[in-house]
Amino acid sequence: MDLTTKYLGLTLKNPIVVGSCGLTSSVSEIKKLEKQGAAAVVLKSIFEEEILMDVENQLREARENGFIYDKYSETLDYIDVHVKEDHLDEYIQLIKAAKKEVLIPIIASINCVSSSVWTHFASHIEEAGADGLELNISLNPSDLVTRDFEQSIKVIIHKVLAQVTVPVTIKLNNSFTHMAKTILDLSQTGISGLVLFNRAYMPDIDINTMEAVQGKSFSSPNDFVESMRWIALLSDKVNCSLAAAKGIHTHEAIIKQILAGADAVQIVSVLYENGIESINGLLSGLEKWMQEKGFSSLEKFKGKASSKNVGNPAVFERIQFMKYFSGIH
Ligand SMILES: Cc1cc2nc3c(=O)[nH]c(=O)nc-3n(C[C@H](O)[C@H](O)[C@H](O)COP(=O)(O)O)c2cc1C
DSSP states (O other), rough: BBOOOEEETTEESEEEEESSSSSSHHHHHHHOOOHHTSSSOOOOOOHHHHHHHHHHHHHHHHHHTTSSOOOOOOHHHHHHHHHHHHHHHHHHHHHHHHHOOOSOOOOEEEESSSSSSSGGGGHHHTTTTOOOEEEEEOOOOOOOOOOOHHHHHHHHHHHEEETSSSOOOEEOOOOTTTHHHHHHHHHHOOOSEEEEEEOOOOOEEETTTTEEEOOOOSOOOOOOOOHHHHHHTTTTTSSSEEEOOOSSOSHHHHHHHHHHHEEEEOHHHHHHOTTTTTHHHHHHHHHHHHHHHSSBGGGTTTTTTTTSSOOGGGGGGGHHHHHHTTTTT
């Protein structure tokens, strides 16, 4: 059974990529994920704010200890750069060590909100040997300041692509006014892939204390439908590879995403809830289904149920939604 797939120009031994999370933040965990069958991992993100905050903290400490004086601006500049590079170094060491210890592709991840100082770090990530770079661009949809999000993302992409030759992929959130056009436009910027979708932080309200509290940390098994829909609608139109993410907990969900046209899937919540051993079960479920259906490779059924290939593409559209509700009395 040939489970290989091409994602970001990389050949993956199967479509299961472990998404960015705490399970990918150490070499020992990454080795375990590889052993269970993961085809690639996205490292825990390094955060733009985290880097900047670290720089600020260390600068403040240095000032308090009298190590530097504001009037010596060159010293300040030196420490500024030095501290940033120190912080990056931990991440760089993780990439280098992971590349030594495992065979599967290592995709680094940066969580960012702007195209500021961090973009040059991308080149260090490439030098360390990362096979790709995923950007989780966390523009805040509740931001009341008018800002062209799509344009902001394009500026970030432009700056990062100027720094690296490794494939770059963007993990998008699902709140764009014109989703189809945004996805198509971004796929034509020179990036190698898009991850649909990021899971937004979910708050909740405790009705006893009437306080705002943290909501559910993990996705639900039926959350996968959203990315499946957009992948089915756009997989034959985009100019880059697509990974489905969010709510993929079962082998059935993986099969559906590939039928819709996904090149790979990213999983996280299911690994926290059911253990990393579940990768094995997901892969055998996929293989068993392929056997039953007589598919010898993933390529044979990838995109078979995309909106272009199904007899009833309207099922992915609003019109079907209207029909569905008009039928319920
Ligand atoms: C504990 C945890 C930590 C995460 N950390 C990151 C992170 O550092 N960077 C990132 O881009 N996404 C992060 N995510 C989001 C996941 O990569 C993934 O996109 C999201 O959980 C949806 O996939 P799932 O439904 O399989 O969990 C995290 C998710 C969880 C549950």
